[in-house]
Amino acid sequence: MDPFAAALALLPQKYVPALEPYARYHPEELRLRVGQAPALSYGFSEHPVSAPKLEEEDLVRVLQKATGASLYSAAESMRKGYFSTGTLRLGVCGRASVQEHGTGYSRYSSISVRLARELPDVCKEAACELYGDGFVNTLILSPPGGGKTTALRDLIRILADGGTRVGVIDERGELDEKLYDLGRCSDVISGTDKLSGALLLLRSMTPQVIAADEISAPQDIAAIREIYGCGTGIVATAHACGPEDLKRRESYRELLRCGVFRKALIIRAVRGKRRYEVKELTG
Amino acid sequence: MKLVGAAAILLGSLLAALTQLNAEKTREETRRALRRSLILLRNELYERQTILPEAFPGLAGASGCEAAQGFYVFLSEEMRQLGERSFSTIWRDCAGKKLAMLDEEDTEAIASLGTTLGGSELELQCAALEKCADTLERKSAQCAAERAEKRRMTLGVTLSLGAFVIILLI
Numbered sequence: 001m002d003p004f005a006a007a008l009a010l011l012p013q014k015y016v017p018a019l020e021p022y023a024r025y026h027p028e029e030l031r032l033r034v035g036q037a038p039a040l041s042y043g044f045s046e047h048p049v050s051a052p053k054l055e056e057e058d059l060v061r062v063l064q065k066a067t068g069a070s071l072y073s074a075a076e077s078m079r080k081g082y083f084s085t086g087t088l089r090l091g092v093c094g095r096a097s098v099q100e101h102g103t104g105y106s107r108y109s110s111i112s113v114r115l116a117r118e119l120p121d122v123c124k125e126a127a128c129e130l131y132g133d134g135f136v137n138t139l140i141l142s143p144p145g146g147g148k149t150t151a152l153r154d155l156i157r158i159l160a161d162g163g164t165r166v167g168v169i170d171e172r173g174e175l176d177e178k179l180y181d182l183g184r185c186s187d188v189i190s191g192t193d194k195l196s197g198a199l200l201l202l203r204s205m206t207p208q209v210i211a212a213d214e215i216s217a218p219q220d221i222a223a224i225r226e227i228y229g230c231g232t233g234i235v236a237t238a239h240a241c242g243p244e245d246l247k248r249r250e251s252y253r254e255l256l257r258c259g260v261f262r263k264a265l266i267i268r269a270v271r272g273k274r275r276y277e278v279k280e281l282t283g
Numbered sequence: 284m285k286l287v288g289a290a291a292i293l294l295g296s297l298l299a300a301l302t303q304l305n306a307e308k309t310r311e312e313t314r315r316a317l318r319r320s321l322i323l324l325r326n327e328l329y330e331r332q333t334i335l336p337e338a339f340p341g342l343a344g345a346s347g348c349e350a351a352q353g354f355y356v357f358l359s360e361e362m363r364q365l366g367e368r369s370f371s372t373i374w375r376d377c378a379g380k381k382l383a384m385l386d387e388e389d390t391e392a393i394a395s396l397g398t399t400l401g402g403s404e405l406e407l408q409c410a411a412l413e414k415c416a417d418t419l420e421r422k423s424a425q426c427a428a429e430r431a432e433k434r435r436m437t438l439g440v441t442l443s444l445g446a447f448v449i450i451l452l453i
Contacts, residue, residue, distance in 0.1 A: 012367055057369070065366035069401035070334035078403065105403070 003087040003115035010065045010113070012058055018051035029145065030113040032059055044269045059108040066090055084173030089114040116149070118180050123154040126265050129278045135164065135209060137260060139281065140237040142267035147274050148237035149213050151267060153180050155235055156211050160186040167207030169197035174213060194223035202230055209233040221251045228260045242266050243281055256281060285452040293445030300441045304434060310384055311426060316348030317393065318419040325412035328405060335401055336362050354381040371397035392418045
């Protein structure tokens with residue numbers, strides 16, 4: 001199902017007619033906030049639609065619809081603030097209680113429904129620039145919602161279709177080979193954290209490159225350190241506007257100092273469009 | 284003629300008594316089947332975190348009782364309205380429509396499960412399912428104790444009434 005149609009299918013019918021005409025803008029996100037009408041993100045800005053205001057009960061119903069009235073099945077993911085269903089990723093906000101095993105919610109105030117898109121060849125030119133002289137460890141950078149995961153999928157496909165064995169760690173359900181074309185030589189491991197996934201791939205699938213999305217937590221950095229030096233390449237994504245942003249964080253400074261990543265693919269919004277720029281990374 | 288009339292009245296009273304006993308038997312079968320299904324559901328949630336729409340058809344098949352099966356089948360169909368209606372509303376409506384043969388206390392115990400089922404806290408739901416299953420079991424035990432007495436009383440009253448009518452007519 002088309003991601004936008006899948007997102008509308010989660011909503012009570014009264015909101016759908018106002019949102020349907022916006023399909024032509026290829027929205028990237030549907031934002032639901034209690035007390036406000038639904039809003040759509042496209043062209044790097046948010047656009048409210050003319051529809052009734054949402055109530056908390058509407059948000060609860062969206063979550064029930066998304067999980068088949070089985071929120072417990074997504075509880076593990078929701079404790080990290082989001083969960084995925086097929087081509088949608090739902091982020092949840094509300095009255096959270098942070099516990100040892102994660103975050104729970106007693107009230108919901110907003111939901112963000114990210115609509116995953118497949119953009120074949122969006123990184124074709126960048127891939128030539130990145131890997132013209134052979135593969136180098138690559139970090140894809142952009143602020144949140146910048147298109148890193150979409151770019152990662154395309155790079156995986158380009159590498160895998162070119163004959164490179166790519167081991168993909170799909171921790172968040174956004175690199176599902178059943179939903180996206182990840183190329184003929186990719187192997188996906190899902191339902192596991194990055195460190196365990198990396199070790200499993202190294203032991204069993206002899207990957208030439210390992211791909212992972214969102215290197216942010218300390219355990220993700222540990223996974224990268226584990227892979228680095230095993231003779232396997234790495235392509236990953238991180239939240240940052242550019243290399244200077246990365247250097248402000250201790251965990252990334254260490255990776256840059258060690259020269260783990262040699263090049264960055266930086267995604268920027270320029271006059272409402274995405275631009276892809278390749279840069280050398282230095283410690 | 285009077286004897287025929289008296290016999291008809293007696294027979295009618297017996298049939299009424301047997302119908303009432305049969306209704307009680309159906310209620311008990313339904314109660315037991317529902318209790319079994321709630322325990323099954325509790326295990327599905329706890330062991331495998333099965334999502335509810337996938338669990339209901341299996342519960343219908345395993346229930347071994349027409350009324351309980353009908354409840355879960357209807358529930359599976361009504362789940363298509365999830366999003367337009369909340370799960371607790373769907374669950375309660377289905378219980379009201381398909382479990383009407385149960386008495387009010389049992390129906391309310393089942394119906395109120397809908398406010399807990401489907402939430403994010405698994406342990407809370409398992410506890411609610413266990414509690415409801417216990418309620419049904421207690422009710423079954425209570426009814427079993429009362430049944431023998433009720434049967435004797437029903438038959439006794441029916442036969443006495445019939446004899447009284449016969450005497451009046453004769």
